[in-house]
Amino acid sequence: MKLFTFDPAPNPKRLQLFIDYKGIHLDTTQVDLMAKEQLEPEFRAVNPAGTVPALVLDDGTVLTEVIGACVYLEEQYPEKPLLGTTALERAQVFSWDHRLFNTCLGAVAEILRNGNPAFAGRALPGPLEIPQIPELVERGRLRLAPAFKAADAALADSPFLAGDSVSLADIDLLVSIEFAGWVKESVPEGCDNIQAWLPRAKEALGIS
Structure with a gap:
């Protein structure tokens, strides 16, 4: 998996805190929102919506919403649950x-x-x-x-x-x-x- 993110921004921070708590290690690329890198063709090829975070799965599927990425990661890494157990x-x-x-x-x-x-x-x-x-x-x-x-x-x-x-x-x-x-x-x-x-x-x- 690969994560495209921008650490200071709120939505990326939500996902990063989730990842950090679970101890997940991902290949990560920073997309500088201040420099508008999210609107460059290189990143738009990953996520046409031009938003971060974007989690690219091993099969090429791209998850562009924090809640979707969290649901997927919770299934893959169930220890220390953050989405409830019942x-x-x-x-x-x-x-x-x-x-x-x-x-x-x-x-x-x-x-x-x-x-x-x-x-x-x-x-x-x-x-x-x-x-x-x-x-x-x-x-x-x-x-x-x-x-x-x-x-x-x-x-x-x-x-x-x-x-x-x-x-x-x-x-x-x-x-x-x-x-x-x-x-x-x-x-x-x-x-x-x-x-x-x-x-x-x-x-x-x-x-x-």
């Missing part, structure tokens, strides 16, 4: 993955891609020329705090987002918090459960 746990992990992707990560992406001049004409990932919509910056900021508060509420009665064990859901929340810092946003005051969870999640994932 039907209910898996349902909870996938539900949180979907929720955080569409709320926290999506809200920050709205703020960043519609408010930063570096993304002019590229308000969505990929090769399409999509104009920025400045109003989405404020909408993203309005969405973010309630999303974090929902996660905080879930952590009131559980050590981790999807139960008693660390999972991809916790990785998603960690990355969401870091990504929010890119647009000068943070976990709202009063989210004491998230603050208590942060060192616990980092320790469980082996993050210093």
